Amino acid sequence: MAREKFYKKWGFQLDYVYIGIFGCLGAVARFTISRYFAFTWHSSFPLGTLVINLAGCLAMGFLLTYSTERLTLSPQLRAGLITGFIGAFTTFSTFSLETLTLFTKGYITYAILYVLLSVMGGLAAARTGINMARFTVPLSAGQRSKA
Secondary structure, eight states, X not given: OHHHHHXXXXXXXXXXXXXXXXXXXXXXXXXXXXXXXXXXXXXXXXXXXXXXXXXXXXXXXHHHHHHHHTOOOOHHHHHIIIIIIIHHHSOHHHHHHHHHHHHHTTOHHHHHHHHHHHHHHHHHHHHHHHHHHHHTSOOOHHHHHXX
């Protein structure tokens, strides 16, 4: 009863706290990985953003499936991880801008390849994450009897 009272009063605000904290971590992770690829990958192809977005699709597919089918997470923690961290980690706006930049600079093949790899790879990564959550993570004894 006390828990329900607490959530009614403060739960909504806790969503914002979790999203803010995890969003900060996701943005820093994206920046770090982007910088790494910028310094190690010397090409016009935006490999860093592609890797980040594909990893984000994989993580989102896994976390969303795992946290709803295998593990009980608080709504705040789930929102923090998925909306906060992964939302800040991945970036559609950067993908869009980089694609337009490739087209503008005449790298038509790179631009088309980037779009195809991002969209098809993102769908494949999300499906892989879902499958990983469902098939590679063993159920606990209590969950096996329910399945």
